[in-house]
Amino acid sequence: MSRIAVIGAGPCGLAQLHAFEQARQDGIDVGEVVCFEKQSDWGGLWNYTWRTGVDAHGDPVHGSMYRYLWSNGPKECLEFSDYTFDEHFGGPIPSFPPREVLFDYIAGRAKKSNVRQFIRFDTAVREVTFDDAAQTFTLTVESWEAAESWEGTETTLSTEVFDHVIVATGHFSTPNVPEYPGFATFPGRILHSHDFRDAVEFAGKNLLILGSSYSAEDIALQSRKYGAASVTICYRNAPMGFGWPDGISEVPALSHVEGRTAHFCDGTSRDVDAIILCTGYQHNFPFLDPELRLVTPNNLYPGGLYKGVVWTANPKLLYLGMQDQFYTFNMFDAQAFVARDVVLGRLALPDADAMAADVDAWLAKYAAVDSVEGQIDFQTDYVRDLMALTDYPDFDLDLVRQHFVTWEHDKDESITGYRDKSFASPCTGTVGPTPHTTWWDELDDSLARFLRRG
Amino acid sequence: MSRIAVIGAGPCGLAQLHAFEQARQDGIDVGEVVCFEKQSDWGGLWNYTWRTGVDAHGDPVHGSMYRYLWSNGPKECLEFSDYTFDEHFGGPIPSFPPREVLFDYIAGRAKKSNVRQFIRFDTAVREVTFDDAAQTFTLTVESWEAAESWEGTETTLSTEVFDHVIVATGHFSTPNVPEYPGFATFPGRILHSHDFRDAVEFAGKNLLILGSSYSAEDIALQSRKYGAASVTICYRNAPMGFGWPDGISEVPALSHVEGRTAHFCDGTSRDVDAIILCTGYQHNFPFLDPELRLVTPNNLYPGGLYKGVVWTANPKLLYLGMQDQFYTFNMFDAQAFVARDVVLGRLALPDADAMAADVDAWLAKYAAVDSVEGQIDFQTDYVRDLMALTDYPDFDLDLVRQHFVTWEHDKDESITGYRDKSFASPCTGTVGPTPHTTWWDELDDSLARFLRRG
Numbered sequence: 001m002s003r004i005a006v007i008g009a010g011p012c013g014l015a016q017l018h019a020f021e022q023a024r025q026d027g028i029d030v031g032e033v034v035c036f037e038k039q040s041d042w043g044g045l046w047n048y049t050w051r052t053g054v055d056a057h058g059d060p061v062h063g064s065m066y067r068y069l070w071s072n073g074p075k076e077c078l079e080f081s082d083y084t085f086d087e088h089f090g091g092p093i094p095s096f097p098p099r100e101v102l103f104d105y106i107a108g109r110a111k112k113s114n115v116r117q118f119i120r121f122d123t124a125v126r127e128v129t130f131d132d133a134a135q136t137f138t139l140t141v142e143s144w145e146a147a148e149s150w151e152g153t154e155t156t157l158s159t160e161v162f163d164h165v166i167v168a169t170g171h172f173s174t175p176n177v178p179e180y181p182g183f184a185t186f187p188g189r190i191l192h193s194h195d196f197r198d199a200v201e202f203a204g205k206n207l208l209i210l211g212s213s214y215s216a217e218d219i220a221l222q223s224r225k226y227g228a229a230s231v232t233i234c235y236r237n238a239p240m241g242f243g244w245p246d247g248i249s250e251v252p253a254l255s256h257v258e259g260r261t262a263h264f265c266d267g268t269s270r271d272v273d274a275i276i277l278c279t280g281y282q283h284n285f286p287f288l289d290p291e292l293r294l295v296t297p298n299n300l301y302p303g304g305l306y307k308g309v310v311w312t313a314n315p316k317l318l319y320l321g322m323q324d325q326f327y328t329f330n331m332f333d334a335q336a337f338v339a340r341d342v343v344l345g346r347l348a349l350p351d352a353d354a355m356a357a358d359v360d361a362w363l364a365k366y367a368a369v370d371s372v373e374g375q376i377d378f379q380t381d382y383v384r385d386l387m388a389l390t391d392y393p394d395f396d397l398d399l400v401r402q403h404f405v406t407w408e409h410d411k412d413e414s415i416t417g418y419r420d421k422s423f424a425s426p427c428t429g430t431v432g433p434t435p436h437t438t439w440w441d442e443l444d445d446s447l448a449r450f451l452r453r454g
Numbered sequence: 455m456s457r458i459a460v461i462g463a464g465p466c467g468l469a470q471l472h473a474f475e476q477a478r479q480d481g482i483d484v485g486e487v488v489c490f491e492k493q494s495d496w497g498g499l500w501n502y503t504w505r506t507g508v509d510a511h512g513d514p515v516h517g518s519m520y521r522y523l524w525s526n527g528p529k530e531c532l533e534f535s536d537y538t539f540d541e542h543f544g545g546p547i548p549s550f551p552p553r554e555v556l557f558d559y560i561a562g563r564a565k566k567s568n569v570r571q572f573i574r575f576d577t578a579v580r581e582v583t584f585d586d587a588a589q590t591f592t593l594t595v596e597s598w599e600a601a602e603s604w605e606g607t608e609t610t611l612s613t614e615v616f617d618h619v620i621v622a623t624g625h626f627s628t629p630n631v632p633e634y635p636g637f638a639t640f641p642g643r644i645l646h647s648h649d650f651r652d653a654v655e656f657a658g659k660n661l662l663i664l665g666s667s668y669s670a671e672d673i674a675l676q677s678r679k680y681g682a683a684s685v686t687i688c689y690r691n692a693p694m695g696f697g698w699p700d701g702i703s704e705v706p707a708l709s710h711v712e713g714r715t716a717h718f719c720d721g722t723s724r725d726v727d728a729i730i731l732c733t734g735y736q737h738n739f740p741f742l743d744p745e746l747r748l749v750t751p752n753n754l755y756p757g758g759l760y761k762g763v764v765w766t767a768n769p770k771l772l773y774l775g776m777q778d779q780f781y782t783f784n785m786f787d788a789q790a791f792v793a794r795d796v797v798l799g800r801l802a803l804p805d806a807d808a809m810a811a812d813v814d815a816w817l818a819k820y821a822a823v824d825s826v827e828g829q830i831d832f833q834t835d836y837v838r839d840l841m842a843l844t845d846y847p848d849f850d851l852d853l854v855r856q857h858f859v860t861w862e863h864d865k866d867e868s869i870t871g872y873r874d875k876s877f878a879s880p881c882t883g884t885v886g887p888t889p890h891t892t893w894w895d896e897l898d899d900s901l902a903r904f905l906r907r908g
Contacts (some may be wrong), residue, residue, distance in 0.1 A: 048638065050633075052649065053515070060514055184504045187652055188652060191506065199644055
């Protein structure tokens with residue numbers, strides 16, 4: 001019997017388990033699927049933890065999720081086409097839900113497809129090697145007993161052999177943490193957004209944020225919303241340029257810090273109380289043999305992956321969700337169905353040259369992209385290409401593409417108001433109702449509050 | 455030629471390199487000694503880093519050191535007998551120096567004995583296995599090129615074979631992090647003392663500290679000294695019971711947290727802004743094959759180590775500094791000289807039964823210890839036992855033992871004033887002068903300020 005290892009039980013890993021389970025219910029022999037999850041529950045980043053730094057076992061904390069996070073894109077753009085929001089919630093809900101709502105939605109499908117049985121929680125994959133002769137992978141896995149409160153935990157190391165490995169460990173867990181002169185003597189907290197948990201900590205403080213992507217944008221807004229005295233965002237290349245609310249401003253790159261004074265490259269300076277490095281993440285796979293590791297910056301088309309999924313150097317190894325993302329959950333689904341069919345031999349792979357040529361064609365296409373709209377179109381085309389390969393149910397990709405364009409426009413119009421807009425489902429046509437409270441005024445991020453009527 | 459790996463270039467690793475170098479200068483063939491250090495500089499915990507969580511390579515940060523740390527014991531109790539404070543500083547200095555001064559002292563001896571040449575910085579040991587047939591260790595090591603500011607770094611994995619491995623990686627780097635009900639919704643920062651860096655962050659805040667050992671004691675005092683509004687320390691078993699200054703108090707164990715309210719087991723409660731878990735550390739050696747790992751709680755005599763150093767199950771493996779500590783730098787020296795002489799065959803090991811009997815005798819002696827003074831005497835006897843085995847220069851152990859007893863008494867008399875006391879060197883007799891500023895009033899922890907006269 002074929003043995004398939006899935007590493008990680010976040011949105012990608014759960015999509016993969018779901019995909020296999022759909023095939024099994026159709027009477028197909030999928031072999032034995034084992035999913036390894038180092039956390040104690042599923043959901044990956046959506047499984048909020050208050051922990052920072054290292055976890056109970058001394059391992060780097062996986063989670064980068066913070067409290068009071070609302071989706072920064074319309075939920076209609078990430079909807080599972082085989083498990084709609086209408087099905088899960090029994091009726092329409094607004095378009096920009098907080099974390100707990102999306103976690104509930106992800107978990108809802110995983111429960112429905114009954115995939116928990118395939119997951120070994122509290123189990124980390126420590127090493128993956130490939131044996132050329134046997135054409136199999138050997139995984140060294142470490143699992144923990146439940147911990148006593150203040151004590152270390154019992155650990156067990158074991159090895160297992162698999163025919164295929166599917167890496168679904170995400171790429172927003174290992175922070176890029178730059179150093180600037182003066183950090184060692186800055187009198188206050190310096191943290192990466194990976195360790196950001198609760199904006200209330202910064203109420204009344206003057207914050208410096210480094211970065212110009214989603215984390216910088218959202219943590220700046222959230223910090224101000226929950227009471228930061230001021231937020232100064234500094235960018236390396238170009239400002240985000242949104243119409244920031246009072247108290248948030250953008251300045252050029254940080255040069256150095258002296259005491260609590262941040263000096264910028266334009267010669268200006270500002271006194272700040274804390275520094276948050278929203279400086280991105282690394283694709284990091286320390287558990288894989290170096291020859292099996294995907295090495296890539298964060299972009300829309302990492303090289304070396306046929307259909308963005310199959311490791312061309314060894315097609316028994318597959319990766320999910322390694323692209324930078326407009327599309328998320330539904331793209332992971334489309335990838336997981338492709339990965340499943342490759343593994344099961346239902347989707348024949350072309351020879352190495354043809355795979356390389358396909359990758360090259362996509363890279364060439366990507367190299368020609370020169371606008372945000374072009375990026376949206378590129379990833380839409382990529383998902384469309386995936387959708388044609390499997391039986392993952394269709395959804396209205398053109399509508400999702402249009403939603404992304406509208407959403408970008410909404411953000412330019414009002415960075416504090418875009419989350420109050422409504423979008424139509426590409427699966428059911430249901431339009432998200434207007435939220436009972438505007439996002440900027442809503443401080444309670446609970447599911448109960450979000451679903452309350454009026 | 456014999457090859458010896460030393461893992462870590464902190465106080466223990468540097469002591470080991472120094473010990474080998476002393477022998478080499480005496481004309482002894484010490485073989486090839488290679489020290490692996492994952493940080494970019496030596497000093498271990500004494501090499502302060504502003505980083506928390508993971509380092510530039512995604513590895514857990516080693517450092518637990520915080521700013522404004524002054525030694526919590528007299529420097530005379532840790533003095534190198536072959537490199538005195540008088541020699542390093544050219545004259546007497548007060549007995550309780552801040553971190554930078556001790557770092558400078560450690561580095562001073564390492565420079566004098568010219569051991570930097572043996573250290574491979576930015577190099578982490580990932581795996582150590584032992585080959586029974588060859589009777590050698592294979593180390594897998596990962597090294598990094600200098601990092602570009604916001605980018606990932608090039609990494610190289612390689613393997614090397616050694617005849618002996620000496621583990622000097624410390625045991626104050628992997629935190630024990632307990633969870634209490636309500637942590638996930640506490641509106642403020644929760645951190646382990648491992649991630650504590652700058653007390654100024656907590657100025658004006660009401661802090662809750664969990665724990666009743668050195669970290670809890672020192673971080674409570676330091677936080678209040680640098681402006682915390684209040685510090686509440688909660689203990690599991692018994693209070694530390696010092697005469698705390700105004701604004702610091704002790705309460706029984708934490709039961710749970712509701713919002714920002716901490717509830718204690720005696721039914722009382724307090725509103726707090728941040729929670730610091732001073733809940734200790736784990737002995738953690740994920741890079742060692744499980745069969746080579748020392749498994750122990752933090753105490754004065756971990757089992758399985760002959761003379762507290764030699765791994766009885768495989769005497770080619772040695773550990774330094776794995777004991778809980780009254781004695782530090784000079785005990786590490788005494789251990790390192792023993793380790794060196796065992797490795798070089800100058801100190802013959804008895805057979806396995808005799809080693810086990812020796813360990814058992816020490817464990818029995820330790821089991822009978824029932825007071826702090828008894829602990830001091832126990833570790834003094836242990837160091838005395840080590841000192842008899844090698845040519846590490848004698849120092850006045852009875853005086854150091856008396857210093858520890860006096861120091862404990864001083865702490866009971868004044869927890870804010872004990873660092874203003876003076877002690878005599880067990881090597882030179884020099885008495886530390888009274889500091890120019892009392893510790894409680896001194897906010898500047900720099901070497902320059904400490905060494906300034908009057």
